Amino acid sequence: xxxxxxxxxxxxxxxxxxxxxxxxxxxxxxxxxxxxxxxxxxxxxxxxxxxxxxxxxxxxxxxxxxxxxxxxxxxxxxxxxxxxxxxxxxxxxxxxxxxxxxxxxxxxxxxxxxxxxxxxxxxxxxxxxxxxxxxxxxxxxxxxxxxxxxxxxxxxxxxxxxxxxxxxxxxxxxxxxxxxxxxxxxxxxxxxxxxxxxxxxxxxxxxxxxxxxxxxxxxxxxxxxxxxxxxxxxxxxxxxxxxxxxxxxxxxxxxxxxxxxxxxxxxxxxxxxxxxxxxxxxxxxxxxxxxxxxxxxxxxxxxxxxxxxxxxxxxxxxxxxxxxxxxxxxxxxxxxxxxxxxxxxxxxxxxxxxxxxxxxxxxxxxxxxxxxxxxxxxxxxxxxxxxxxxxxxxxxxxxxxxxxxxxxxxxxxxxxxxxx
Numbered sequence: 001x002x003x004x005x006x007x008x009x010x011x012x013x014x015x016x017x018x019x020x021x022x023x024x025x026x027x028x029x030x031x032x033x034x035x036x037x038x039x040x041x042x043x044x045x046x047x048x049x050x051x052x053x054x055x056x057x058x059x060x061x062x063x064x065x066x067x068x069x070x071x072x073x074x075x076x077x078x079x080x081x082x083x084x085x086x087x088x089x090x091x092x093x094x095x096x097x098x099x100x101x102x103x104x105x106x107x108x109x110x111x112x113x114x115x116x117x118x119x120x121x122x123x124x125x126x127x128x129x130x131x132x133x134x135x136x137x138x139x140x141x142x143x144x145x146x147x148x149x150x151x152x153x154x155x156x157x158x159x160x161x162x163x164x165x166x167x168x169x170x171x172x173x174x175x176x177x178x179x180x181x182x183x184x185x186x187x188x189x190x191x192x193x194x195x196x197x198x199x200x201x202x203x204x205x206x207x208x209x210x211x212x213x214x215x216x217x218x219x220x221x222x223x224x225x226x227x228x229x230x231x232x233x234x235x236x237x238x239x240x241x242x243x244x245x246x247x248x249x250x251x252x253x254x255x256x257x258x259x260x261x262x263x264x265x266x267x268x269x270x271x272x273x274x275x276x277x278x279x280x281x282x283x284x285x286x287x288x289x290x291x292x293x294x295x296x297x298x299x300x301x302x303x304x305x306x307x308x309x310x311x312x313x314x315x316x317x318x319x320x321x322x323x324x325x326x327x328x329x330x331x332x333x334x335x336x337x338x339x340x341x342x343x344x345x346x347x348x349x350x351x352x353x354x355x356x357x358x359x360x361x362x363x364x365x366x367x368x369x370x371x372x373x374x375x376x377x378x379x380x381x382x383x384x385x386x387x388x389x390x391x392x393x394x395x396x397x398x399x400x401x402x403x404x405x406x407x408x409x410x411x412x413x414x415x416x417x418x419x420x
Contacts, residue, residue, distance in 0.1 A: 030047065030073075030074040031071055031072070031073060031074070032047070032071070032072045032074055033069060033070070033071055033072075034066050034067065034068055034069060034070040034071075034072065035068060038066070038400070038404065039066070039290070039398070039400060039401075040054050040066060040232065042159075042400075042401060042404060043072065043074075044156070047074045049074065049075050054072065054074070054075070057072075057073045057074070057075045091119065091135045091136065091137055092135070092136055093133050093134070093135060093136075094109070094133060094134060094136055095132065095133050096132060096133060096134060102116060102117070102122075105134065105136075109136055111136055111137065115137060116134065116135075116136065119135045119136070119137060120134055120135050142222055143220050143222070144168055144220070145167045145168040145169050145171060145217055145220070146165060146166075146167060146168075146215075146217070146220065146222055147166040147167060147168055147192060147193045148164075148165065148166040148192070148193075149163075149164075149165050149166075149215060149222050149224065150163070150164050150165075151163040151164065151200065151213060151224060151226055152200060152226060153227075154226065154227040154228075154229050155200060155202050155226055155227070155228055155229065156202075156228075156229045156230075156231050157202055157203070157204050157205070157206050157208065157228060157229065157230060157231035157233075157292070158202060158203060158204040158206075158231055158291060158292045158397055158398045159202060159231075159397065159398055159401050160199055160200065160201045160202070160392055160397045160398075160401060160402070160407065161199070161200035161201075161202070161226065162197055162198070162199060162200060162407065162408050163175065163177070163182065163184075163197065163198050163200055163213060163215065164187075164195065164196065164197040164198075164408070165184070165195070165196050165197075165215055165222075166190075166192055166193040166194065166195050166196075167193055167194045167195075167196065167217060168193050168194075169194065170186075170189075170194045171194075171217045171218070172184065172196075172217075173196050173215055173216065173217050174215070174216050174217075175198055175213070175214060175215040175216065176212075176213070176214045177200050177211065177212075177213050177226070178211045178212060180201070180393055180395070181393075182198040182199075182200070182215070182393075183198055183199075183267050183269075183346060183347055183393070184196040184197065184198040184215075185197060185198065185269070185271060185346055187408070197408045199346065199347070199348070199392050199393070199407065200213070200226065201392035201393055201395040201397045202228055202395065202397070203305075203395050203396060203397070204231060204233060204291065204292035204305045204307075204396075204398075205305055206228050207228065208228050208229060208230040209227070209228060210225040210226070210227055210228070211225060211226050211227075211228050212224075212225050213225060213226050231292060233292040233293055233294055233305065234293055234294070235293065235294040235296065237296045253335055255334075256333055256334050256335050256336065260329075260341075260351075261394065263328055263329060263341060263343075263349065264347075264349055264391045264393075264394040265394055266343075267346065267347040267393075268326075268343055268345045268346070268347075269345070269346070270345045270346075271344075271345045271346050272323070272324045272325045272326070272343070272344045272345040273323035273324050273325065273344045273345070273348070273407075274323075274324070274406070275406040276402065276403050276404060276405060276406045277322040277323045277350075277368075277390075277399070277402040277403050278320070278322050278323070278368050278369065278403065279320075279322065279403060280319050280320050280321070280322045280350075280352065280386065280388050281311050281313060281317065281318075281319060281320070281375075281386050281388075282317070282318075285311040285312060285313045285317075285386075286311065286312045287309060287310065287311055288310045288311065288312045288385060289306050289309070289310040290306070290309055290310075290400075291306060291307070291308060291309050291396075291397075291398040291399060291400065292305055292306060292398065293305060293306040294306075307389050307396035308351070308353075308387045308388050308389030308390070308396065308399060309387075309388055309389075309398075309399050309400060310385045310386065310387050310388075311385060311386045311388075312383065312384070312385050313375045313384060313385060313386055314375065314384060315356050315374070315375055315376050315377065315384040316356065316357070316374045316375065316376075317374060317375040317384075317386070318371050318373075318374060318375075319340075319352055319355065319371065319372055319373045319374065319375060319386055320368070320369050320370060320371055320372065321342060321350070321366040321367065321368055321369065321370045321372050322350055322368060322388070322399075322402075322403070323342075323344055323350070323368055324344070324365075324366065324367050324368060325342040325343050325344040325345065325350070325365075325366060326342065326343045326363065326364070326365055326366075327340065327341070327342055327343075327360045327361060327362055327363065327364045327365075327366060327372070328341050328342070328343045328349075328362055328363075329341035329362060330358045330360050330361055330362055330364075330372075331358070332358075332378065333353075333379060334379070335379050335380050336353040336354065336379045336380065336387075337353055337354040337355065337376065337377075337378025337379025337380070337381060338353070338354060338355030338356060338357070338358055338373065338376055338378045338379070339351070339352065339353050339355065339358075340352045340355065340358055340360060340372050340373055342366060342372075347391075347392055347393045347394075348390065348391070348392050349390065349391045349392075350388065350389070350390055350399075351387075351388070351389040351390070351391060352372065352373065352386065352387065352388055352389075353379060353381075353387040353389070354375075354376050354377055354378050354379050354381045354384075354385065354386070354387055355373040355374060355375065355376050355378065356373075356374045356375065356376025356377070356378060356384075357373055357374040357376070358372070358373045359371055359372055359373050359374075360372045360373070390402055
């Protein structure tokens with residue numbers, strides 16, 4: 001069973017390599033039409049190119065300003081390709097014996113014939129008779145009870161990734177992603193084993209470069225690293241009116257943050273949402289401040305970034321729950337104004353600030369589309385708008401990514417999917 005899983009992993013890797021190579025050999029540039037909720041970072045990740053390559057190919061002046069319906073040219077694969085979650089398989093060269101056929105070699109070394117063909121560029125099985133030696137894979141192995149371990153190939157600053165493991169026994173895995181403690185949740189049981197997954201959040205100021213990822217069951221550990229890729233974020237310089245400038249005082253912000261951190265650090269074990277999140281406000285409102293923008297207040301130093309996405313809307317505009325969950329906060333806050341927090345489970349929280357009216361109560365269950373309050377300009381705000389923020393394990397991540405992907409995102413854990 002374990003070798004069958006490894007064969008699936010290698011076959012998947014080789015197929016991706018062949019597809020990538022075919023695309024790189026003169027394939028015409030692709031065209032992409034921007035849809036609501038997309039960012040350059042998401043588009044770059046989807047096509048396997050860098051944000052910088054997209055900016056250069058399309059002569060984009062402001063990487064944070066793309067519009068619905070805009071046509072983008074996707075550069076050829078290989079322009080800033082995100083590293084694979086799996087290293088290329090090690091190979092060994094073995095001599096052929098007189099009369100060897102593909103099926104004989106496959107039986108002798110217990111390797112899938114299609115893997116041998118892919119690794120050696122063989123189109124027809126009989127061509128193997130023309131060779132003196134042949135390449136065979138040396139597949140990675142994991143200590144029991146691990147049967148498979150995979151994760152997002154690379155995560156752009158501010159985005160959320162996924163790690164997944166398949167175990168021989170129904171045991172609860174633990175994990176560490178940099179300084180973060182991971183919360184694995186049981187997915188299902190297949191013929192390949194018991195599958196678990198966890199979210200890998202990154203903040204907009206996460207240092208680019210490899211971040212260590214460790215997963216364990218009891219005393220058994222497996223190690224990897226996930227590349228954190230640089231995002232493209234601008235800097236905003238905000239001037240607050242004198243009446244609201246006092247909200248910048250560290251003591252006032254610190255007291256409120258301590259209360260919120262207690263909420264965000266609570267991990268409800270059940271996943272509440274299904275599929276991508278919906279937008280919490282009607283279509284047509286202008287996005288005035290995207291996630292990740294670096295901020296300076298009243299000409300002060302840049303010490304923070306915008307932890308959510310803002311839409312400019314008239315006071316009283318209704319706000320909707322983006323996904324199922326339980327309301328855990330519904331009250332007026334000092335700095336953030338009228339606030340509502342929804343617990344979606346597994347450490348995922350939606351946060352809505354600056355509301356003029358609140359229509360829900362703590363403990364209330366909500367479904368996508370339920371009205372939770374109205375747009376306002378309470379707290380540290382310079383005009384009526386909605387601020388929507390998603391926290392995962394306490395980390396503020398890009399909420400728009402959650403409107404395009406339904407976590408756990410199946411392609412990120414394709415290896416464990418195929419194991420079944």
